[in-house]
Amino acid sequence: MLNKDIVSLIIPCYNGEQFVERCMRNILEQDYVNNIEMILINDGSTDKTEEIIFQMKDILDQKLWKFCYIYQKNQGVGAAMNAALKKVTGEFLTSLDIDDLMMPNSISERVKWLKRNPSYALVRTNGYFLFPDKVKKLFYPEDYQASPDIFQDILNGKIYNWAGTYMIRTEKWLERCPSREIYPSKYGQNLQLLLPAAYGNRGGYIRFPLMMYYIHGESMTHQKDEYGEKRLNNTYGFQDIYMHVIKEICKENQKLSMYEKMIIATFSRRRIELAIELNDKNLCKRAYKELQDTKLQTEQDRIRMYMFVSPIKGIFLRIIRKLREKQQEMF
Structure with missing residues (x-):
């Protein structure tokens, strides 16, 4: 009671x-x-x-x-x-x-x-x-x-x-x-x-x-590599919490699969942003691959990734998107 x-x-x-x-x-x-x-x-x-x-x-x-x-x-x-x-x-x-x-x-x-x-x-x-x-x-x-x-x-x-x-x-x-x-x-x-x-x-x-x-402020006094590694580990640690809790409370397999993909997508995007901040192209590529595997990536996600790992391709994709948007406005 x-x-x-x-x-x-x-x-x-x-x-x-x-x-x-x-x-x-x-x-x-x-x-x-x-x-x-x-x-x-x-x-x-x-x-x-x-x-x-x-x-x-x-x-x-x-x-x-x-x-x-x-x-x-x-x-x-x-x-x-x-x-x-x-x-x-x-x-x-x-x-x-x-x-x-x-x-x-x-x-x-x-x-x-x-x-x-x-x-x-x-x-x-x-x-x-x-x-x-x-x-x-x-x-x-x-x-x-x-x-x-x-x-x-x-x-x-x-x-x-x-x-x-x-x-x-x-x-x-x-x-x-x-x-x-x-x-x-x-x-x-x-x-x-x-x-x-x-x-x-x-x-x-x-x-x-x-x-x-x-x-x-104390975390900011660490070396950049150590601080970045800690933040990267945090993304996987929090993702692990989400996954465990979802499995406990959701008993419908179809919903569970959807929620798991949403969680992975959320933390993959965070790792992409962290990779950009740390200037780590390999991490960015790995995180984007994780996001792709969920099939929840957007065009903006793709442009964001390429603007960092391959700026010329990123600019090209951004131009293509703007041209497509203008075409849609015309019709």
Whole structure:
């Protein structure tokens, strides 16, 4: 039995001494604080994370509807989420990365939206990227038009899936994941919550920003080759998550095959863009071959690839396309 009006907020943490106090105070500043079930999982931190948590435990117990603290030996964020999901009792479910922040009305606004729209399984919000130089940038422009078919948009890579922007109806997730377990991956856990809730359901969108996603500068200090390799591995890691989750929730072979092709196409396009950024023609060719195998490539994809690996041919294809478009306008 889920507790009505309660929001279960999951926060996994590993060696987060730099952020954990700020994060907990951010939760205490929520105007919905008395209805928050906060589940904080310490995944075997070796710094002062636990000491800081214990220093704040009394006020967390006092202010929150419930504070649940879990310590486990380091097993990774996926295992941490699985431990937390066993403790969830709220009508609504969300999560937050330890280094990000929510606006004081973030949780209450999402709850109100879901209550006003009972036919929707989840809602997402706009937010800010916060860069090391303190510059803020909206996730989505103010005139962004959101589609309720959130499942297709996630598969096509059209939307962000940051923790802290989503809230789902717990029952909708449990319908697809009654074991309360997700596919554990070092590449993240947000998709394993979102895709099952979104499958066959509608998702809403709140236009104003309700969270800040911190962009840390340390990754940019790596050597270019090392940084590029990490980003390339990330594309395959996230693709693996998509594939595992889809196989778990979709039992129709024809649909499953279509979704798998969409996923490969999405990440092949990302690898093409990464190849162009890294000036790696071989990677671009391999990624385009992956895209071709799905049979979902477009003329624009072809031109994009050739403009990089063979600019003369790319220009020729672009001219041919423009001539064809002019012919169509004439008739």
